[in-house]
Amino acid sequence: xxxxxxxxxxxxxxxxxxxxxxxxxxxxxxxxxxxxxxxxxxxxxxxxxxxxxxxxxxxxxxxxxxxxxxxxxxxxxxxxxxxxxxxxxxxxxxxxxxxxxxxxxxxxxxxxxxxxxxxxxxxxxxxxxxxxxxxxxxxxxxxxxxxxxxxxxxxxxxxxxxxxxxxxxxxxxxxxxxxxxxxxxxxxxxxxxxxxxxxxxxxxxxxxxxxxxxxxxxxxxxxxxxxxxxxxxxxxxxxxxxxxxxxxxxxxxxxxxxxxxxxxxxxxxxxxxxxxxxxxxxxxxx
Amino acid sequence: xxxxxxxxxxxxxxxxxxxxxxxxxxxxxxxxxxxxxxxxxxxxxxxxxxxxxxxxxxxxxxxxxxxxxxxxxxxxxxxxxxxxxxxxxxxxxxxxxxxxxxxxxxxxxxxxxxxxxxxxxxxxxxxxxxxxxxxxxxxxxxxxxxxxxxxxxxxxxxxxxxxxxxxxxxxxxxxxxxxxxxxxxxxxxxxxxxxxxxxxxxxxxxxxxxxxxxxxxxxxxxxxxxxxxxxxxxxxxxxxxxxxxxxxxxxxxxxxxxxxxxxxxxxxxx
Numbered sequence: 001x002x003x004x005x006x007x008x009x010x011x012x013x014x015x016x017x018x019x020x021x022x023x024x025x026x027x028x029x030x031x032x033x034x035x036x037x038x039x040x041x042x043x044x045x046x047x048x049x050x051x052x053x054x055x056x057x058x059x060x061x062x063x064x065x066x067x068x069x070x071x072x073x074x075x076x077x078x079x080x081x082x083x084x085x086x087x088x089x090x091x092x093x094x095x096x097x098x099x100x101x102x103x104x105x106x107x108x109x110x111x112x113x114x115x116x117x118x119x120x121x122x123x124x125x126x127x128x129x130x131x132x133x134x135x136x137x138x139x140x141x142x143x144x145x146x147x148x149x150x151x152x153x154x155x156x157x158x159x160x161x162x163x164x165x166x167x168x169x170x171x172x173x174x175x176x177x178x179x180x181x182x183x184x185x186x187x188x189x190x191x192x193x194x195x196x197x198x199x200x201x202x203x204x205x206x207x208x209x210x211x212x213x214x215x216x217x218x219x220x221x222x223x224x225x226x227x228x229x230x231x232x233x234x235x236x237x238x239x240x241x242x243x244x245x246x247x248x249x250x251x252x253x254x255x256x257x258x259x260x261x262x263x264x265x266x267x268x269x270x271x272x273x274x275x276x277x278x279x280x281x282x283x284x285x286x
Numbered sequence: 287x288x289x290x291x292x293x294x295x296x297x298x299x300x301x302x303x304x305x306x307x308x309x310x311x312x313x314x315x316x317x318x319x320x321x322x323x324x325x326x327x328x329x330x331x332x333x334x335x336x337x338x339x340x341x342x343x344x345x346x347x348x349x350x351x352x353x354x355x356x357x358x359x360x361x362x363x364x365x366x367x368x369x370x371x372x373x374x375x376x377x378x379x380x381x382x383x384x385x386x387x388x389x390x391x392x393x394x395x396x397x398x399x400x401x402x403x404x405x406x407x408x409x410x411x412x413x414x415x416x417x418x419x420x421x422x423x424x425x426x427x428x429x430x431x432x433x434x435x436x437x438x439x440x441x442x443x444x445x446x447x448x449x450x451x452x453x454x455x456x457x458x459x460x461x462x463x464x465x466x467x468x469x470x471x472x473x474x475x476x477x478x479x480x481x482x483x484x485x486x487x488x489x490x491x492x493x494x495x496x497x498x499x500x501x502x503x504x505x506x507x508x509x510x511x512x513x514x515x516x517x518x519x520x521x522x523x524x525x526x527x528x529x530x531x532x533x534x535x536x537x538x539x540x541x542x543x544x545x546x547x548x549x550x551x552x553x554x555x556x
Contacts, residue, residue, distance in 0.1 A: 014397045022406075141488075141541040143495040146515060146534060153521040226401035230496045234519070244402060245500055248409035256409055260402045268397055 105162020
């Protein structure tokens with residue numbers, strides 16, 4: 001319980017400090033208080049003055065940050081500088097697509113990576129290990145955007161591309177972990193006693209590996225969202241990744257800061273869940 | 287077998303680095319020269335890798351692009367390693383509030399997804415800039431945000447050193463704090479620093495490729511391995527001129543050879 005409270009406090013602190021840093025970026029970015037509508041020659045002096053008042057940052061630094069954080073807590077991320085649409089609405093429109101592709105891709109990578117790692121650990125063939133490591137190494141050496149190009153050329157779904165980005169990390173880690181467990185004395189003894197391969201695999205190899213695999217599961221969530229940026233841009237998929245890129249090229253910092261905080265929230269939450277699984281398992285074993 | 291693989295990887299890396307360094311002599315044309323009468327030219331004796339849609343010689347751009355990427359990634363890795371040495375070293379050496387403050391900052395950066403953080407900070411910096419400035423911005427961006435994992439490793443290494451006998455003896459002999467840190471402690475983290483540097487180089491090569499492909503890295507007309515990959519967007523183009531895959535082949539070779547030639551993480555830990 002204390003662990004959970006500590007982790008939640010860490011999450012809140014991360015979001016608060018992240019929000020403040022985001023506010024600093026918005027405030028200090030060149031042209032932050034300038035509206036491109038000011039270039040419109042048809043606007044009168046009074047309209048221009050009204051626009052400048054609307055965009056001007058509050059005088060005091062403290063009131064600026066307090067106001068920003070207050071609005072953030074209320075779920076108001078401000079308005080997009082590009083479209084004028086509330087950021088919350090834009091995020092709600094785009095999130096489902098990314099959640100779906102990142103979620104399916106995550107599952108595909110885990111099923112594929114873990115299954116292959118289990119197969120290779122069970123077969124214990126050095127040649128197959130080299131082939132597996134070589135294939136994973138090749139995928140690791142490709143920029144995510146290039147995997148997106150392959151998805152674009154072949155017409156496969158974005159989730160397969162996300163899966164291909166995550167697969168080598170999951171496979172290489174699980175493969176090393178399971179290989180190590182297969183070489184442990186208790187597994188050798190179980191083999192010598194004649195226990196079935198399935199029993200050894202499930203109870204003596206896979207089960208002890210669960211805490212480490214849970215930690216990896218938490219860590220790969222962030223990678224799935226990170227991969228969404230180049231993949232969605234290359235595949236022209238209107239999700240959060242493409243939104244992040246569009247906001248970056250248009251210098252739409254309110255959107256970018258809100259997006260970064262949202263993804264940080266998702267990633268940190270998955271980290272906390274993974275940590276809870278780990279500590280729960282450790283306690284039950286102790 | 288491992289030594290053989292490592293030597294081969296080092297050989298490939300050295301060849302690519304030499305070719306990139308000698309781009310000024312090897313390239314048939316300047317990277318930004320446009321042969322406007324010959325856009326999208328196929329491979330020929332005059333243009334060994336053909337020309338792009340603006341009529342620029344692909345081989346020249348590949349050589350100069352490799353030079354830019356091979357300058358950018360190690361520079362950013364060096365910056366990140368120096369920052370990590372100072373931050374991680376100070377955290378482990380001083381302990382207490384300095385340690386807590388520095389590591390909280392590091393944890394905050396680590397909590398945010400790398401790619402989102404990278405483009406959020408990149409967007410706050412000027413976008414339409416001179417190619418040279420875009421190169422410098424990319425180096426500072428990657429180095430400035432990529433030091434965190436290395437700093438954590440350095441902190442752990444420094445914590446072990448602080449408790450070591452030779453430092454206790456040096457302190458007892460009257461060695462000053464600055465001398466202890468810079469002359470006795472920091473040089474002993476050399477292996478760890480080298481490991482962090484060689485781990486960062488391939489990561490930054492890939493990060494530059496992704497950023498430049500998205501138009502947020504090295505700006506045109508300066509070539510980099512990342513912005514040269516934009517030619518892969520059209521499958522029709524790739525099918526009709528498979529030679530456009532050359533920058534990808536070079537990038538994959540560089541990243542793979544870096545990882546094979548410098549299994550840095552293991553040695554650093556040892």
